[in-house]
Amino acid sequence: MLTDMSLPWWAWAAMGAGLIVFAVMIGMTIKRNRGMHRSLFASPYTLWMIIFTVVPVILISYYAFTDANGNFTLDNFKNFWDSHYEANKVIKAEAERLGVDYSQYITRGTVNVDTLVYSLWMAFQCTIICLVMGYPAALFMADRKMKLGSTLVVLFIIPMWMNFLLRTVAWMTLLEDSGLINQVLELLGLGKIQLMYTSNTVLLGMVYNFLPFMVFPIYTVLNKMDYRLSEAAADLGCNSFQTLYKVTMPLSIPGVVSGITMVFMPSVTTFFIPRVLGGGYTMMFGDLIESKFLTEGNWNAGSALSLLMMLLILVSLSILRKADPNGEGGGLA
Amino acid sequence: MNMKRILLLLLALAMALTMTACQSGEATEGSKPAERVVNVFNWEDYIDPAVIALFEEETGIKVNYMCFTTVExxxxxxxxxxxxxxxxxxxxYIIERMINKGMLAEINFDNVPYSDQILDFLLYPDYDPQNKYSIPYMWGTVGILYNTTMIDLDPDNTSWAILWDPRYQNSIFMMDSIRDSMGVTLKYLGFSANSTEIPELFAARDMLIRQKKLGVVKAYQVDETKDKMVAGEAAMAVMWSGDAMYAIDLNEDLSYFVPMEGSNVWCDSAVIPITAKNKENAEIFINFLCRPDIAAMNWNYIWYSTPNKGAIELIEDPDGDYAYDYTGNRTLSPTPDIMAKCEFFRDIPEDYLSVYEALWMDLKNTK
Known part of the structure; x- marks a missing residue:
């Protein structure tokens, strides 16, 4: 079930038209300003965005609403709701051909919906854990009295110099039955424990990978905060807990919102981590999309899932935006 | 520069870009017409590099060697x-699909005299029933790789049922691959690995779901399995014989067998696309690969089963370069009894494949 990778002529035409529109836009800007204008400096990025963001989104939408022959269809979305949708058609046809009753085999497959719910649940847990662990870390790092703060910043950044795939695979050598942790446990005479291939292992991998994305936005906001505000709070009789609760925390909300966004979004779309640390036992939505494209070669169904994913992200972004209307935390939400 | 000229320039650039993009799909012919070439497209790391050098030296035909990682x-x-x-x-099964799509040229066997070296059971295979389009290159089976220090079994008399034995909690690596995992389950149930019977497919799915719920499966994976078996991470793994050879080479506690119900036998073969520009050179190249000493060289590099009778003789020759007991190695050459129960994967029609995929997803969705 492999979709032909060559694009229809009109897709090329659309891309060409996009570039021409881009050229005309630049031309108009020059004409309107009778010369160069500052906005022209953004044109390399605009071009980049057209080629690598706008065009792919158009292509995904095209694939999501068409079948393998390029005809318009909503089957890909029906397939999301019922993963047996295509199979049931075949089973019904087969039953008719053989004149037998196959009604017991006609069922609804819930894998896509279940996986989406599971991904949201995992992402929610990951975000909460990151927030609980990351907020105190950010407070500590931003505290001017602590000399260790800036060292901690560096310690957080250094692992990020390495690709996350490698860091995830490295966890495997720690957690395996013959891994480092189990070897130490054996030496101590405690016996081996099963650490790999559970959903908690996947969660660990996610928290490990995404924690810095929670810490840094909060740290940036706290670092910029006027520390005299806490001094004033102390002068007015707040103890340190009250200062944290009534002054620091409300002022750091934009950073928290940013952090939640930056952890939640990649968590929902996580793939690879469940496969490496979870042993393919459970799938997350990212794995599902990957398998549609790479294993089944069904680009149309995969695109429909991707489109739904994007929609979900847009909705959650607009909800989060309400919590940080001025975009103080970097305006990510 | 005036405005109009900038606009025109940008337009020209935009058009040039789209033009080149349209053409990038076509092949580029870089070689001089006088030079004799053969363009070879093979799996990654699937030939002894010395063979290519030797071929170029002996025939004067230049080999453009390119690799792929998946047949799709x-x-x-x-x-x-x-x-x-x-x-x-x-x-x-990909050969079958290519034949049905009319993508393959008939091989002129007069130009491939060494094709008489191919083992009999690989001739006229189900996927190329007239034996016109393909010449076997390497073959193997799907079976169980197990750690002899963890499991005691009789490899000649063991059923696939061992994968459903609740005693082996958390100790089996299954293949994260639809056709392979469904295939061995269908074989265990006594059906064809190419079944398109709806009740049989559902029975296989229910078996796989039962296996997952039993708690015997440690993980579903493909590429990682062989190294994890070498490290002693699990007692058993469903595996291709080629990967099993690699693992056994690194850990002598490991052993491989094909369960008694039979299994899937696979074969990678040389074919010539109908669009090939150098068909004769292609046949010269294929003939070269079928020459016993060359087939033995490739066997010694890849360590999959060779389809070449002459090569097996050379490998077993006690005074030869290899002096290896090929026939005695059950991983490389399963007994004829077992081979009689093995079958090739056929190209399952797309609509039935969607049933396979839906059922496999049900397994994935089982917690």
Whole structure:
């Protein structure tokens, strides 16, 4: 079930038209300003965005609403709701051909919906854990009295110099039955424990990978905060807990919102981590999309899932935006 | 520069960009017409590099060697670049698909005299019933790799049922691959690994779900399995014989067998796309690969089962370079009894494949 990778002529035409529109836009800007204008400096990025963001989104939408022959269809979305949708058609046809009753085999497959719910649940847990662990870390790092703060910043950044795939695979050598942790446990005479291939292992991998994305936005906001505000709070009789609760925390909300966004979004779309640390036992939505494209070669169904994913992200972004209307935390939400 | 000129320039650039983009799908012919070449498209790391050098030296034909990592990718490349490849090495059911799509040229066996070296059971295979389009290159089976220090069994008399034995909690690596995992389950149930019977497929799914719920499966994976078996991470793994040879070479506690119900036998064969530009050179190249000493060289590099009678004689020759007990190695050469129960994967029609995929997803969705 492999979709032909060559694009229809009109897709090329659309891309060409996009570039021409881009050229005309630049031309108009020059004409309107009778010369160069500052906005022209953004044109390399605009071009980049057209080629690598706008065009792919158009292509995904095209694939999501068409079948393998390029005809318009909503089957890909029906397939999301019922993963047996295509199979049931075949089973019904087969039953008719053989004149037998196959009604017991006609069922609804819930894998896509279940996986989406599971991904949201995992992402929610990951975000909460990151927030609980990351907020105190950010407070500590931003505290001017602590000399260790800036060292901690560096310690957080250094692992990020390495690709996350490698860091995830490295966890495997720690957690395996013959891994480092189990070897130490054996030496101590405690016996081996099963650490790999559970959903908690996947969660660990996610928290490990995404924690810095929670810490840094909060740290940036706290670092910029006027520390005299806490001094004033102390002068007015707040103890340190009250200062944290009534002054620091409300002022750091934009950073928290940013952090939640930056952890939640990649968590929902996580793939690879469940496969490496979870042993393919459970799938997350990212794995599902990957398998549609790479294993089944069904680009149309995969695109429909991707489109739904994007929609979900847009909705959650607009909800989060309400919590940080001025975009103080970097305006990510 | 005036405005109009900038606009025109940008327009020209935009058009040039789209033009080149349109043409990038076509093959580029870089070689001089006088030079004799053969364009070979093979799996990654699937030939002894010395063989290519030797071929160029002996025949004066230059080899353009290109690699793919999945057969699906190979088909797409061959379709998208007509004339770019003269020899490809697809697997059995992909050959069937390519024959049905009319993508393959008939091989002129007069130009491949060494094709008489091919083992009899690989001739006239189900996927190429007239034996016109393909010449076997390497073959193997799907079976169970197990750690003899963890499991005691009789490899000649063991059923696939061992994968459903609740005693082996958390100790089996299953293949994260639809056709392979469904295939061995269908075989265990006594059905064909190419079944398109709905009740049989559902029975296989229910078996796989039962296996997952039993708690015997440690993980579903493909590429990682062989190294984890070497490290002693699990007692058993469903595996291709080629990967099993690699693992056994690194850990002598490991052993491989094909369960008594039979299994899937696979074969990667040399084929010539119908669009090939250098068909004769392709046949010379394929003939070279079938020469016993060359087939033995490739066997010694890849360590999969060789389809070449002459090569097996050379490998077993006690005074030869290899002096290896090939026939005595059950991983490389399963007994004829077992082979009689093995079958090739056939190309399952797309609509039935969607049933396979839906059922496999049910397994994935089982917690």
């Amino acid at each position: 990718d190979m088909i797409v490349q061959v379709e998208a670049n007509p004339g770019a490849f003269d020899v490809c090495f697809p697997s059995d």
